[in-house]
Amino acid sequence: MIFNIQRFSTHDGKGIRTNIFFKGCPLRCKWCNNPESQNMQPEIFFTPSKCILCMECVKSSKNNEFYLENEKIALHRESVKTPEIFRDICPTKAIEVVGNKATVENIIEEVIKDLPFFNNSDGGVTVSGGEVFFQPELLEALTKALKKHNINISAETCLDVPWNNIKRSAQNIDVFLADLKHIDHSKFKEFTNGNLTQVLSNFIELEHLGANVIVRIPVINGFNASEHEMYSILDFAAGLSNVSEVNLLPYHSFGTGKYTLLGRIYDLHNGSVDDELINNCINYAKKIGLKANIGG
Numbered sequence: 001m002i003f004n005i006q007r008f009s010t011h012d013g014k015g016i017r018t019n020i021f022f023k024g025c026p027l028r029c030k031w032c033n034n035p036e037s038q039n040m041q042p043e044i045f046f047t048p049s050k051c052i053l054c055m056e057c058v059k060s061s062k063n064n065e066f067y068l069e070n071e072k073i074a075l076h077r078e079s080v081k082t083p084e085i086f087r088d089i090c091p092t093k094a095i096e097v098v099g100n101k102a103t104v105e106n107i108i109e110e111v112i113k114d115l116p117f118f119n120n121s122d123g124g125v126t127v128s129g130g131e132v133f134f135q136p137e138l139l140e141a142l143t144k145a146l147k148k149h150n151i152n153i154s155a156e157t158c159l160d161v162p163w164n165n166i167k168r169s170a171q172n173i174d175v176f177l178a179d180l181k182h183i184d185h186s187k188f189k190e191f192t193n194g195n196l197t198q199v200l201s202n203f204i205e206l207e208h209l210g211a212n213v214i215v216r217i218p219v220i221n222g223f224n225a226s227e228h229e230m231y232s233i234l235d236f237a238a239g240l241s242n243v244s245e246v247n248l249l250p251y252h253s254f255g256t257g258k259y260t261l262l263g264r265i266y267d268l269h270n271g272s273v274d275d276e277l278i279n280n281c282i283n284y285a286k287k288i289g290l291k292a293n294i295g296g
């Protein structure tokens, strides 16, 4: 299951890239900018302001999923069992179904359109999410197919998956863009619902493998935005022999509107951090021997 293919990206790896976004994630980070990536199943983005009352969605509703209320279209999400029936029915895209079962062949067909751009820019493909190692069969098949075309592959990952999920594709991945959100187990659990022991263990496994790892650290007020916490995270990264770079990712709230489209509530506020902290962290990272950047 994927939810987007984004061509001509210049973030998330070297050169011109095509980003493939996998749907489904083991974590529930409170600051997540892609809430549509979290569930493995297709979901509905609903934007009532785009509705022109054509009634197509009501006609397609078998269980009163979409219905007319006070001269407006309303959505009863709990009644939606098969979002697929609403794909492409809305003429104004007030309704969009997020997530589809693309095959490796479908994805490769899209990706190879940009082979000349990859070759001229040292670019390639970035697999992202969601969590790419949450779908190990799809990732293994896709990375093998990409390598047949000699395409450079970066993988964005939270590493909170069993090592076996990672191992089966690891040899095909040129760069791991791996999140290290915290090294305090209880804070990590509270803000992401994840298992930090598994994440740290996978960093060590990647070191044993000699994988090229860029460590990504989201910096979030109330979570890890203190010198004490950030320096501890950077110390862990500096202790790994295979880390080529760290990227600090200061909090932003660009994804909050998507929570509304999914009928969800965004409950992290005041996540922004001071430039001074970021600059101090960059200086500290360099002092302990890390190549460090803001963003990535």
Ligand code: SF4
Binding pocket: 050, 051, 052, 053, 054, 055, 056, 057, 058, 066, 073, 089, 090, 091, 092, 093, 094, 095
């Ligand atoms: S299909 Fe789209 S435009 Fe038509 S009534 Fe439903 S939401 Fe409104």
